[in-house]
Amino acid sequence: MVSRDNRWYVSLNVLGTPIIGLVDTGATYSYMSSQLQNCFKALRLSTYSIPAENVIVANGTVERVNSVTSLPYQLKIKGGLLAVRCLPNLDPNLILGMDFIKSVGLIMDAAKEEWWYESDVVTKYKFERNIPAVPKIACAGVRSLTPEESEQLNQVVEEAKRL
Numbered sequence: 001m002v003s004r005d006n007r008w009y010v011s012l013n014v015l016g017t018p019i020i021g022l023v024d025t026g027a028t029y030s031y032m033s034s035q036l037q038n039c040f041k042a043l044r045l046s047t048y049s050i051p052a053e054n055v056i057v058a059n060g061t062v063e064r065v066n067s068v069t070s071l072p073y074q075l076k077i078k079g080g081l082l083a084v085r086c087l088p089n090l091d092p093n094l095i096l097g098m099d100f101i102k103s104v105g106l107i108m109d110a111a112k113e114e115w116w117y118e119s120d121v122v123t124k125y126k127f128e129r130n131i132p133a134v135p136k137i138a139c140a141g142v143r144s145l146t147p148e149e150s151e152q153l154n155q156v157v158e159e160a161k162r163l
Contacts, residue, residue, distance in 0.1 A: 008108065009128035010096070010115070013074040015043055019094055020128060023108070023115075027097030030082055031055075033090035037069055046070040055087060063087050076125060078104060078117060 008023040019036070037047070047069045055063050065085045072081050082100055100106070105118030116124045 008113070008115075009092075010075060010125075011128050012094075014040070014071060019073075020092065021094040021096040021100075022092050023101065023106070023127070024095045024097055025101065025108075027095050028099065030084045030097045030100045031065070031087045031090055031095045032069070032071070032084045033093045034086060034088040036093040037067075037086045040069065040071075045072070050085075053085075055085075057087070057090075063089070075104065077120075077123075080104070 009020050010023055012019045012021055017039075021030075047067055049066055050068055052064050052066045055065050057063055065087060067086045068083050069086065070081050071084045073079060080103065082096075082103070084094070106115055107118055107121070108115045109124075112124075114124045114126050116122075
């Protein structure tokens with residue numbers, strides 16, 4: 001299923017793993033889901049604790065944030081290291097806030113649905129479209145299991161326990 005979402009997305013590369021991030025001018029900081037954070041644990045990215053912060057998310061609920069992961073990324077021709085806070089139940093898996101927009105020097109044209117770097121006003125990029133409604137995360141080329149695959153795996157494990 002493809003979302004009819006009109007929000008702005010960009011495709012990042014994180015150590016060989018393609019990740020779709022929502023560009024959110026209403027977010028002060030960048031955030032990732034626990035699912036995405038767990039995906040990168042095997043890569044031993046720097047994660048550290050911060051004093052707990054309350055964050056009001058789009059649906060009005062308040063979530064607590066108390067950890068940050070340093071996320072190395074590549075966006076088209078630029079790369080860097082982004083401090084990303086973890087929001088456990090975040091959907092989409094990655095929100096790129098004003099900290100990211102400012103640090104990259106991202107300029108956006110809403111009418112044309114495109115963006116470019118402040119340092120290169122000639123090369124323009126389109127925002128990503130046709131984003132899966134529930135994007136699967138693939139870490140280093142290994143995607144997460146679908147619910148059906150998880151059920152099949154659980155059945156195999158249970159059968160193996162009985163042997």
